[in-house]
Amino acid sequence: MKILAVTACPTGIAHTYMAAEALEREAKARGYDIKVETQGSIGIENKITSDDLVGANVVIITKDMAIKGKDRFKDIPIVNVDIGDVIKKTGPLLDMIVKKISED
């Protein structure tokens, strides 16, 4: 399982980074490949490149803010999630997403 994600929040100070950390932790604990791009107050970090797109099963995007460069992901299933849910219910949310894309 290879997961990509982009996180962004209204002020770009805290939630962006908490969500990124939570996704990385839970995905790694499940043995998945993950790369999370943060679009916060510092700018874009850990940018997802065209190389990263190869073999990706899904891209998780937080829906609280419009993210930059969404076009990149047009060939990958996109799941839009609430950033609060990403932080508070990371594990169950990830399991649900993986189950859904495995069924499709």
Added chain:
Amino acid sequence: MVDIIDKDLIEPELDLYSKEDIIKHLAFLMDKKNRLKNVSEYIKSVIDRENLTNTYVGYGVGIPHGKTDAVNVPTLAFAKIKNPVIWGEEEDLANLIFMIAVPEKSSSNEHLKILAALSRKLMDEEFKEKLLVTNSKDNLIKILNEVFE
């Protein structure tokens, strides 16, 4: 670079019973340290942000924050609340409050990086447990500073 937090911005046993009172109290601490240009404007920005979506992030943690011109220097205030208060939905009780102040146009990326690192650290159970077991300001600042090094 001015430190993002100091001992005067820590409350190890804050005895307040509402979200708004806690926000105001911590804002006044920041103001006393000349971290703010306009305390009431800062408080308003924090409360507006809470009203947009509350900043409860699970596990007893609330992260109220305001990004406004009313802030002089990027600042963190930290409080442990004696009796957990409702920070989000009714079941969302918080006892660890990290309140953040950031100028609208931050002159230094370094401070923002520190706050990003802190945010990531909040996902670490061990870090939160360490903060819970001590009420000494010296120990608390030491634990918090581990993030910033």
